[in-house]
Amino acid sequence: MELSICLILALVLTFIVSAFFLLHSWASPKEMSIIPGNLGWPIVGESLSFISEFSSPSGIYSFMRRRQQRYGKVFKTSVLGRFTVFLTGKEASKMLLGGKDGMVSLNLFYTGQQVLGPTSLLQTTGEAHKRLRRLIAEPLSVDGLKKYFHFINNLAVQTLEQWPGRTVLVHDEASTFTLKVIGNMIMSLEPTGEEQERFRANFKIISSSFASLPFKIPGTAFHNGIKARDRMYAMLDSTISRRRNGNGYQQDFLESLIRKHSKEAEGKDDDGKLTDSQLKDNILTLLIAGHDTTTAALTWLIKFLEENPTVLEQLREEHMEIQANREGGANLTWSEVNNMPYTTKVINETLRRATILPWYSRKAAQDFEIDGYKIKKGWSLNLDVVSIHNDPEVFPNPQKFDPSRFDEPLKPYSFLGFGSGQRMCPGNNLAKLEISVFIHHLVCGYKWRALDRDDSVRPTLVRMPRSKYPIVVEPL
Numbered sequence: 001m002e003l004s005i006c007l008i009l010a011l012v013l014t015f016i017v018s019a020f021f022l023l024h025s026w027a028s029p030k031e032m033s034i035i036p037g038n039l040g041w042p043i044v045g046e047s048l049s050f051i052s053e054f055s056s057p058s059g060i061y062s063f064m065r066r067r068q069q070r071y072g073k074v075f076k077t078s079v080l081g082r083f084t085v086f087l088t089g090k091e092a093s094k095m096l097l098g099g100k101d102g103m104v105s106l107n108l109f110y111t112g113q114q115v116l117g118p119t120s121l122l123q124t125t126g127e128a129h130k131r132l133r134r135l136i137a138e139p140l141s142v143d144g145l146k147k148y149f150h151f152i153n154n155l156a157v158q159t160l161e162q163w164p165g166r167t168v169l170v171h172d173e174a175s176t177f178t179l180k181v182i183g184n185m186i187m188s189l190e191p192t193g194e195e196q197e198r199f200r201a202n203f204k205i206i207s208s209s210f211a212s213l214p215f216k217i218p219g220t221a222f223h224n225g226i227k228a229r230d231r232m233y234a235m236l237d238s239t240i241s242r243r244r245n246g247n248g249y250q251q252d253f254l255e256s257l258i259r260k261h262s263k264e265a266e267g268k269d270d271d272g273k274l275t276d277s278q279l280k281d282n283i284l285t286l287l288i289a290g291h292d293t294t295t296a297a298l299t300w301l302i303k304f305l306e307e308n309p310t311v312l313e314q315l316r317e318e319h320m321e322i323q324a325n326r327e328g329g330a331n332l333t334w335s336e337v338n339n340m341p342y343t344t345k346v347i348n349e350t351l352r353r354a355t356i357l358p359w360y361s362r363k364a365a366q367d368f369e370i371d372g373y374k375i376k377k378g379w380s381l382n383l384d385v386v387s388i389h390n391d392p393e394v395f396p397n398p399q400k401f402d403p404s405r406f407d408e409p410l411k412p413y414s415f416l417g418f419g420s421g422q423r424m425c426p427g428n429n430l431a432k433l434e435i436s437v438f439i440h441h442l443v444c445g446y447k448w449r450a451l452d453r454d455d456s457v458r459p460t461l462v463r464m465p466r467s468k469y470p471i472v473v474e475p476l
């Protein structure tokens, strides 16, 4: 009797395993067989080693390096529920980022697509994408950002005044700072109060649903994210209608879109303006794309400075000199913040060393060839940026934090901190402004010490220190 139960179990197990492998080989794109690499186990593919290496201090670099040594610069794998081809190097970057318009599109996860809405900049291509980029270019240009400088400057000073005398989790503080900046810039939200709290609570839920599992049932991150997105859109709707009724005029991003670019209802003549839903989808897109990235950059930068005292000293010299040359101890000025050459190099080196977005995801919109491999329409492609940023021929001793690497201009596609080509980050001026202002006040007024040397990273799309980087702070 026991023997027959064992036999039945063995048969069932064999059936399940065979069905898994059959399903796996049936689902994997046939033409991908010409690409070297390993698709791993059915369903999970190579996700387990990918995720575990993602969280290690070197991140996915070791996952990439091992496969590149075995298969070369182009290899296939199956991670995070996708059959995908990873590519690296100059030619792949040039094709995927700077190639012909319409050759590739962004490849968001299903949940990200649903949360952001169909008209988000991240989901448009060709002319529609170019038009949206033009609309946001002016308010995010260096000149367009000038009107937010005082808010950012005051907020940085007030945030730092709260730091001495307690354990500071740099990541959480940076997150609050960057969210307040973008909330003010987009819709003139005050840094404190009930509206700010609602905005913050909804944003946090949306943000954690962005790359969650695709089950929209009550209680799941995805379901909660869609609900929070609806609440956020209701907040925007009421602000838009207040503004249209002539109340609460503000000189912010929302106002510039309402006045110059929005039409009140769907279905009007297409005069190139945005509908309200396009407007909301794209405001949410800026929030999602700009918040975690800037938070991570600021956190890594403060960590790298503490670990590299000579860099900190040189940076402090730049800022002390700016302060010393200022008349009558007045506050940081707009022209000063735009003239911080060493700070710019420190920011670039932070983005290289941390590689906050380790790969850039695309979907082939047509057949084409890269590095001698035929890529087929519909394939998922990932540009491995970590390997580009750790290329010892371009960045000798790549693990070293050395801003002098940026003393001379680098060759195109060797540094991709803000990406390149049609999808290069439109928020890069804002991110640099926030970081430069914050760092100015930090290094001029304070010294700090790390409480944790844990170098592991959270397994999220944007690379952040797992420990949130706890420090103690004293006035200088």
Ligand code: HEM
Residues within 6 Å of the ligand: 106, 121, 122, 133, 285, 286, 287, 289, 290, 291, 293, 294, 297, 351, 356, 357, 360, 361, 416, 417, 418, 419, 420, 422, 423, 424, 425, 426, 427, 428, 430, 431
């Ligand atoms: C240090 C902070 C930031 C970093 C490291 C960063 C990095 C990047 C990178 C690498 C890309 C291109 C990704 C790709 O090609 O797949 C990108 C795109 C984008 N970024 Fe940023 N970003 C930062 C801050 C911001 C801010 C503050 C905003 C908005 C206010 C923003 C908005 C966007 C948007 C909307 C896109 C998509 C552009 C498009 O598809 O055309 N980013 N960012």
